[in-house]
């Protein structure tokens with residue numbers, strides 16, 4: 001049974017520029033999905049829709065067979081999906097640790113010993129306690145990306161959405177991350193959806209969806 | 224509540240921003256605390272003063288009204304004024320029936336001569352005996368006060384100024400000089416005010432001047448008919464402190480105005496004397512067709528005492544319904560002088576009030592603007608918080624909590640500082656107000672060409688006449704405010720703090736509610 005199902009999903013910014021049109025994808029638990037496509041194809045836009053940050057302008061998204069526009073999108077975002085944004089979206093003034101624990105707090109889930117749990121999540125993405133205590137401002141791009149990953153996993157959501165999560169990582173770490181995602185799908189029955197350019201990542205996923213830029217859009221600006 | 228924890232952590236980490244807000248709120252709190260304390264103490268001072276004020280009032284002819292009537296009707300002001308007479312004792316007693324009146328006091332004043340008693344005088348009176356002055360050429364100038372009384376009584380014939388003024392009282396309370404402590408019995412005792420026997424008290428000076436002592440008698444005569452006399456037994460001798468400058472003033476005109484020549488007796492005794500002179504009066508008609516009588520003329524003045532200002536005001540109403548004509552006015556000199564004494568305090572309170580509003584407006588505006596900058600700076604934070612699923616309402620609550628915490632801390636600190644500062648600041652404010660008021664007063668006195676007269680006396684006819692003639696009085700201003708920051712003030716400060724935070728954070732709330740995470744985040748990317 002699919003955890004996420006897209007039915008004739010369409011989206012256009014400002015109801016003029018159409019980015020997505022009639023998309024019919026289906027995502028299941030226990031699998032890793034890859035979404036590929038050229039820059040500007042609408043991959044980030046699709047993730048925004050899947051994470052409930054944007055509302056479809058056409059068609060439907062079903063989470064657990066429920067129309068996601070009908071459920072509390074704050075609750076959906078804070079508990080059911082974990083998003084690793086392309087631009088991380090961490091609070092720069094907070095430490096890595098605080099960024100992670102805040103997400104756990106917001107989720108409202110009962111997580112015993114949040115701090116220890118957050119540190120554990122951070123160490124899984126190769127961030128030690130010293131780095132965990134550092135403000136985001138003082139972390140490199142790669143380190144920030146790993147904090148974003150730790151945050152997305154920290155409150156144990158059903159779905160992991162990752163927008164080019166390995167873009168800033170070296171090959172070794174990339175592999176680590178892919179293994180984490182695979183393990184999440186296999187052992188913890190998560191649905192992992194990864195937007196990627198990397199052939200390395202694409203090779204490792206269970207299923208690939210390819211987004212082609214719309215004709216009208218292809219003549220437009222590139223991302 | 225993670226929101227509060229988060230708010231606390233944010234306050235700690237954004238020290239610079241919060242210290243700036245705290246300083247602004249501190250300034251607002253200190254000045255508000257001072258303003259509120261000053262206002263509150265002024266109010267308390269005013270209320271306390273009123274509570275302790277025993278109000279006395281008198282009914283007098285409303286001359287300004289008469290003059291206005293004369294002007295309106297084109298009539299002669301003199302005719303108008305002469306047509307209205309001062310109230311008689313009986314009339315005054317009628318109005319005293321009003322339930323609002325606590326006590327009705329009245330005095331009878333007459334000007335008499337003495338037989339073998341000389342008035343205290345600086346001038347050498349030994350060669351020309353004042354007591355033998357003939358009535359016809361006694362065009363003695365009277366004091367302004369005396370003149371006024373006369374005008375009011377219009378047409379009662381010439382009033383001869385004697386050497387002594389005898390005042391008869393119906394009650395000890397009416398003896399304001401003794402009540403206020405200005406006069407004191409130094410030997411013997413005060414007479415029984417209810418007695419109708421001829422007893423009196425005289426001043427130490429008069430006693431010394433004529434070698435009189437307690438138990439001696441003095442003979443008082445009718446200046447218009449020296450054959451008519453009454454003998455009074457001296458029961459006491461008193462000393463007095465000359466508090467009013469009018470005493471000095473009057474002394475130069477007639478000995479009777481000299482407080483040393485004032486003789487106190489009971490109303491009944493003096494009235495008996497006057498009645499006797501009336502019974503045996505010779506009435507003649509002068510060239511102008513006016514009646515002249517040799518009867519001793521007495522001036523009755525009545526004073527109503529009230530327990531409170533409300534009673535006094537109720538009395539004014541009562542008197543009208545009881546038939547007091549429009550030509551009369553009920554006035555209280557102690558109420559108006561009390562009100563005058565409040566002027567500096569009221570001005571200080573007004574100033575404090577203005578300061579409060581200016582500080583609140585300016586401070587509030589700064590706080591709102593500062594908050595707008597803050598929230599714009601934290602826009603990305605809002606975007607992230609909402610993107611990870613924090614409800615906007617919670618984000619807004621967190622921001623308000625941050626502001627509220629900083630504001631409350633600053634207000635608590637500010638009210639402490641304000642409470643300490645409010646005493647010296649309010650005293651300084653009040654002192655400058657009193658100075659300003661006194662300068663104004665003395666300028667007025669200068670333009671009248673004479674110093675203000677005391678209104679200390681418990682009203683009576685004289686007091687109110689002075690008032691209607693606009694003589695400025697020497698006012699004992701309330702000079703201390705003892706500004707206290709009480710719980711009421713603290714409560715108001717808290718309310719101000721919460722209100723300020725509310726307005727300042729209203730902006731934050733509006734901004735947060737308008738922000739769309741997708742937009743903020745994609746702008747950033």
Ligand SMILES: Nc1ncnc2c1ncn2[C@@H]1O[C@H](COP(=O)(O)OP(=O)(O)O)[C@@H](O)[C@H]1O
Nearest residue numbers: 013019038039040041042043044045046223745
């Ligand atoms: N907030 C936005 N407003 C208007 N157009 C946008 C916005 N975000 C992205 N786009 C446009 O939508 C298209 C898809 O963008 P995006 O989803 O970011 O592509 P990708 O992630 O595949 O590179 C692009 O042409 C981009 O210019």
Ligand SMILES: [Mg+2]
Nearest residue numbers: 043044086163
């Ligand atoms: Mg993208």
